[in-house]
Amino acid sequence: EGLIEFYDSFKDMFEFFCKNTTIHGTIRLVCSDSNRMKTAFWTLLLLASFGMLYWQFALMFSQYWAYPVVLTMSMHSEPKMFPAITICNLDPYRFELVSKHLVQLDHMAEESIAFLYGINTSARLSHTNEKNVHVKDLSSMGNLSSSSFKLSQNFSLLRMSDHNNRSGKKHSSVGFRLCNATGGNCFYKTYASGMDAILEWYRFHYMNIMSQLPVIINISDHEEQIEDMVYSCQYDGEPCRPSDYVHFHHPVFGSCYTFNSKGTDPFWTATKPGIPYGLSLILKAEQKDHIPLLSTVAGVKVMIHNHNQTPFLEHEGFDIRPGIATTIGIQQDEVNRLGGNYGKCTTNGNDVNVKLLYNNSYTLQACLHSCFQHIMVRKCGCGYYYYPLPPGAEYCNYNKQPAWGHCFYQLYKRLRNHHLNCFDQCPKPCRESLYKVSAGTAKWPSAKSQDWVRQALRHQNGYNSTSNRLDIAKVTIFYQQLNYQSVNESPLLSENLLLSSMGSQWSLWFGSSVLSVVEMFELLIDTLVLSLLFCYQRFRSKKT
Secondary structure, eight states: OTTSOOOSSHHHHHHHHHHHOSSTTTHHHHHTTTOHHHHHHHHHHHHHHHHHHHHHHHHHHHHHHTOOEEEEEEEEEOOEEOOEEEEEOSOOOOBGGGHHHHHHHHHHHHHHHHHHHOOOOTTTSOOTTSOOBOOTTOGGGOOGGGSSOOOOSSSOOEEEEEEOTTTOOEEEEEEEEEEOTTSSSEEEEEESSHHHHHHHHHHHHHHHHHTTSOTTOOGGGGSOOGGGTEEEEEETTEEOOGGGEEEEEETTTEEEEEESSSOOOGGGEEOSOSGGGSEEEEEEOOOOOSSTTTOOOOSEEEEEEOTTOOOOTTTSOEEEOTTEEEEEEEEEEEEEOOOGGGOOEESSSTTOSSOOOSSSOOOHHHHHHHHHHHHHHHHHSSBOTTSOOOTTOOBOOTTTOTTHHHHHHHHHHHHHTTOSTHHHHOOEESEEEEEEEEEEEEESSOTTTHHHHHHHHHHHHOOOOOSSSOSEEEEEEEESOSEEEEEEEEESSOHHHHHHHHHHHHHHHHOOOHHHHHHHHHHHHHHHHHHHHHHHHHHHHHHO
């Protein structure tokens, strides 16, 4: 009993607490005990202050558990690595192993265009004199063009009339019919533009043809060399080296090259802004399309992206027009996301449930494509030709999977409408670099300089075209300035700020500190101990 301060009653304990505590206002409960009205007023006032205090606490905790973020922007200026630049010649190749089927597809396209519009395109789509891409050391495989694959006639282009109830007019659309395996569920893949319908119809058949090629064939190994596409390459006034680029094949955009793909060579460090210190290219931009209904534009496709990143040229990038000099100024922005409770993002993709089918670093597009391909293989039994294959899968072919088109377009519609869970499974990267571009164009070469420019290219690079500036293009990519903007997420309400806000509220309503809270705990402990002692005394008195 000597260790604990005892009181004769709870009233004495409460009076001692009110007279000695550091909580403001409690002493009024004791000093005004002779005036019951004042005592009741101060009691209500103290209870109301407690209610307001914990109401504010509830608001602060609800805001804290919502994990809001605030964006802070900062400017940095320092030498940095030049971004990766991917260029494609917009000239997809006819692969020799399937050349026969491609010629048949061109004839089908000619018949469809003549049926829809009465236009004879046989002369423009003829490719009998063009050179096909030949693969060496594959004689043992035989000619895939003479294999059992046959182009299907079940997907003919049709013109359909749609009645518009608002205007009362009839609008025609063009499309082709797709059915499931049993034929009981069919729909028309239609487009308001006949051009879009023809291109999609041609691409659908093209994917079935290209699926005949063995996956082990690396098409990019058998295409043109960079000298056949890039007549001149300079960076920061120095000639480009063979180690500065990597070559790959794109099924739609043809032969592609990526400069500075890894971003580890000090040669590509940007130390000064401006056009003379950027990447300058003179490119071949022939308008003779090997597959004109697959690629309807002439020129060069250019994309600026991060290092170790797969360039998705069908979604990003821009076209360079032949006979034009294009200057592209770039400015870099960095975005850093918090992740965790503050948002869904991934550092390197290792914590994502989707197994990436691309060998480069994680990007949102790579994850979405991989997720869709996995679902495609699981639901349709085959893979989409434009995306890499998972192990053990094969590309779709309507000779083997007649209903894959019906399955694919239904799945892709669900993906576009966010009805697949791919967008939930694929978070954004926690850190990424974004490039803002601004471009300017001018005629190149000019009328007075084109003769000597073409002569110089002819002697240096074997340039032998006789067209009037319509088969070459010049592009210069440079940093507008080395300043870059960094956008960082930070917690709006951190733990320290939460404790500080709670202390401010406590001081506002009671004018006290953390020690006052300890005094209240002490009061509760004394009350508990005194209650136990009173109960024990009463028990002993009854027993006696």
